[in-house]
Amino acid sequence: MTRFPGTENQELTLSADDYSLLTDLYQLTMAACYTGEGLEQRQASFELFVRKLPEGFGYLIAMGLAQALAYLEKFRFTSFQIGALQATGIFAHVSDRFWSILESGRFSGDVWAVPEGTAVFANQPFLRVEAPLWQAQLVETYLLNTLNYQTLIATRAARMRDVAGEQAQLLEFGTRRAFSPQASLWAARAALAAGFDATSNVLAALQLGEKPSGTMAHALVMALAATEGSEDEAFEAFHRYFPGAPLLIDTYDTIAAAERLAVKVGSGKMTLAGVRLDSGDLVTLSKRVRSLLPGVSIVASGDIDEQEIQRLKTAGAEIDAYGVGTRLVTGKPVNGVYKLVEIDGIPVMKESSGKMTYPGRKQIFRSFVGEKVKADCLGLADESPLGEQPLLQLFMQAGERMQAPETLTTIRQRTANSVKSLPAETRLLDNPVPVPMAISDRLRELTEKTHKKPILVNG
Secondary structure, three states: OOOOOOOOOOOOOOOHHHHHHOOOHHHHHHHHHHHHOOOOOOEEEEEEEEOOOOOOOOOEEOOOHHHHHHHHHHOOOOHHHHHHHHHOOOOOOOOHHHHHHHHHOOOOOEEEEOOOOOEEOOOOOOEEEEEEHHHHHHOHHHHHHHHHHHHHHHHHHHHHHHHHOOOOEEEEOOOOOOOOHHHHHHHHHHHHHOOOOEEOOHHHHHHOOOOOOOOOOHHHHHHHHHHHOOHHHHHHHHHHHOOOOOEEOOOOOHHHHHHHHHHHHHOOOOOOOEEEEOOOOHHHHHHHHHHHOOOOEEEEEOOOOHHHHHHHHHOOOOOOEEEEOHHHHOOOOOOEEEEEEEEOOEEOOOOOOOOOOOOOOEEEEEEEEOOEEEEEEEEEOOOOOOOOEEOOEEEEEOOEEOOOOOOHHHHHHHHHHHHHHOOHHHOOOOOOOOOOEEEOHHHHHHHHHHHHOOOOOOO
């Protein structure tokens, strides 16, 4: 809840009503400047893209559009929030019209985007906002926040699914390592949408209509073993309340625990669905546990990522499921940017060294050979199709949704199909080769024309 100036709110709580203030100050100061100069209602187009892929990534899986659209639908400023901004003193010299447009304004623009679960590459816009300049500017921070983070998680999850194969279970265990409670919900959603089977995050699972999944922690084993006599007593106690649930068997001696469980399972005294290994040599331990408990699923956890899954599989580890946490929800950032490409029909471009952008509203045209992606072409939005599939679709028009929200199942299947459609060299974990992208003749000509257009400097 937003507090009046002069009072502290150490809780730093967040609700949907606060989202309009969840922005960088310069978004507001720029919007105020636009208003003072009479530019605030000029039609602007901004595109969100990455200049380069994270190191070692051959592709990205676009994710976070659902939350972006929900944010834009609710975008508004309350009189309470406006009062809080005014009381900072920062805006003492802005025009009264600025406060009027904040008070009455709603997002009234169009949103073009690639559907969630689509593979994209560097310099390809996976979202475009076309709206009055002040609106398109103010929404930048939130859009980057949700799309950058969820795209990172979805891409990591898709890579893990690709390496693990369709039969392995992938479980999202990252809540305690995510960068915030909100991030943990987004991470769980993005992982599920990109191919994971379940999440341990109870709130995320229930909100998404999924069933949460998990095992137990070493604390339970140690606490019950200390108070009830042994590790076996801890296992039996847990199974009294959760019959057949997976057991964590590496608190003390992994192999000894597996041997004792094998006796109980073999004698019919215990039904056991699975065991989890969280430490040690997972290759050696999993093989030994498999020999002792041949019909029991083995879950591996502990600093698992796509490279570790690949290593374990190559080494012949006997693992049926992977619990992935820290390395899924943290790691190399997706450094998406949000850049103005057109204002009042005038194409614009950034020309800074190493940060040049292409002008004009654009579309990604994708070509295939059979079911495999052959190449992409980046062209202007109004060009005739330059490939078999234009990727950006209209999701919001004049502030209203144009498509119904998609289910996780639909997005998960699109992610799987997107990854399968990529060339083998693009899916490599080491030295991947992104799909080639051409620039259309019209976009190339517009870039040259915009680049050569003189900029008048007074004085």
